[in-house]
Amino acid sequence: MLFVLVSVALMVTDHKYRHLEVFRSGISTMVYPVQYTASLVVELPRRVVTALAPRQALLEENARLREEQLSLHSRLQQVAALEDENRRLRALLDAPVALHERVQVAELISVELEPFRKKALINKGQTHGVFAGQPLINAGGIMGQIMHVSLLSSTVLLLTDQAHSIPVLLNRNGLRAVASGLGEDNVLTLEHIPLSADIREGDLVVSSGLGRKFPRGYPVGAVASIRRAPGELFASVRLTPSAKIGMTREALLLWPDQSDAAASDTAMSP
């Protein structure tokens, strides 16, 4: 009976407040070896395969990556020029400049977390400066945000989780919306889109920076389908997330600039 009461008290506290994070983080650090061992079941065969990969295949992959890096570098040169231009134009408009963020690569640990939730575990934690609420991206776009941090690992709440929402805007016309997860892989929904809204299939949806959790301008998804049922108040809009969530093994942790939040505020005010 006592234990049941304690459990209920814990659940209420954990749901409503953040006082228990230290407790959770401590236990989480203790549990990490267990999770690491579990991930080895998948990890070890993969490492063995990599170690035994024929030299030819490695050489080919290396060549391909070199080529990719070269093309990305040439693109990057243009970005530098554009960045300068953007800075000059922003200066003309008297808008604060914020483009740079600190990033760190994190690796996803392949373990199973709570069933029927969309979460992931990464191998960076408190010791690497990770904090709760920190945005996580990968090569495609935004993946999610940090939920719990322990010493050496952190739990990520993915965009597709049913408890996750992110403020977004349509890249084409700046229409603002909120993209929420549905608890299914590879689907997001845009909430409260009026039937008459100018939105088309294939439109790119990017983070708006409102809410101050996510930096603005990172891809969130592309509009996959729009259903405008007469009689409904809102259109039902489905997105396909840009980040191939569940396909990638690496992710980037972002440390947004302090000035960035302020910048997006002024930029977003009409």
Place this chain on the structure above:
Amino acid sequence: MAGPVGCRGLRHGHVALTPRPGHSGTVAICLSFVVALILTSVPLPAALAAWRPSWVAMTLMFWCLVLPDRVGIGSAWVLGILLDVQGGALLGQNALGLCIIAYLTLRLHKQIRVFPLLQQSVVICFYLLLLEFFTLWVRGITGVPPQHWTFWAPAASSMLLWPLFFATMNAVRHKYKAF
């Protein structure tokens, strides 16, 4: 196979009624829980993931059945908290459910112990459904209900695996003399 194994469980169940002094086998008990936690977080193919047996709950019920004076509600609570933290779930969500099934198992351990293994599996399945019901309840209240009927699948897969599981655990118990 179920028959003789059931008898074995029965026989040693009675041995456990008169515990020897000392705490032999504590290591084995702890290790079995660690292995259960590892098995809980081993990634499975997407099609099978929902059917993963509730290893921790099964291990807990096994020890509650055979060593009711060593493993009880306290252990259940600690395990539940570990499970919650490991899964990144709401703290106390699994702890509550595991405490309840540990209590029920302890309460009825004398009856359940003498059941044939198949009948035991049915009881186990019922307890696990209860555990899942509590989880569903908590998740419903906190606004993240599971959205697929396979949420109930672990009870079924655990039920199917229980005879094999019980036999294996009994063998382990004898090897490490956890009485």
